[in-house]
Amino acid sequence: MATITWKSCYETGNPTFDAEHRALVNALNDLYEAIRKKQGDEVLASLLSTLNLYIRKHFQHEEQAMLKHHYPGMEAHIKAHRAFKKTVNDYQEQVLTGYTGLASDLYKYLRDWLLNHIVKTDGQFGEFLRSKNIYDCGPPVL
Numbered sequence: 250m251a252t253i254t255w256k257s258c259y260e261t262g263n264p265t266f267d268a269e270h271r272a273l274v275n276a277l278n279d280l281y282e283a284i285r286k287k288q289g290d291e292v293l294a295s296l297l298s299t300l301n302l303y304i305r306k307h308f309q310h311e312e313q314a315m316l317k318h319h320y321p322g323m324e325a326h327i328k329a330h331r332a333f334k335k336t337v338n339d340y341q342e343q344v345l346t347g348y349t350g351l352a353s354d355l356y357k358y359l360r361d362w363l364l365n366h367i368v369k370t371d372g373q374f375g376e377f378l379r380s381k382n383i384y385d386c387g388p389p390v391l
């Protein structure tokens with residue numbers, strides 16, 4: 250396992266979403282670095298709350314754009330966001346309750362889910378926007 254290096258296949262073609270995805274990946278890399286330095290337990294609560302905030306804002310930006318542009322895949326996409334937010338919340342609750350040793354598992358989960366979602370699900374939304382010639386830069390980046 251290593252930090253995530255940004256690849257061109259992660260680009261959705263929407264500058265706002267791509268910048269926000271990069272911010273999420275950077276937050277994940279911070280988590281990875283903390284794990285590598287054996288500080289996973291110490292920093293997990295604060296990293297998780299930053300990440301959770303980013304995720305909420307970012308999903309909101311995507312969902313607002315889906316609604317605005319009548320994206321046909323909106324329902325399934327929002328469902329995927331909801332399920333992910335629930336899992337992250339569950340982890341956060343465990344951490345706040347005092348569970349330790351969760352950092353590596355959480356990192357793996359976040360990394361797999363986010364990269365898969367960015368490449369497949371967000372990639373499809375990006376394609377839809379481009380097919381409609383929509384390139385607006387949307388709301389502020391995270």
Ligand SMILES: [Fe+2]
Nearest residue numbers: 311366370371
């Ligand atoms: Fe998404």
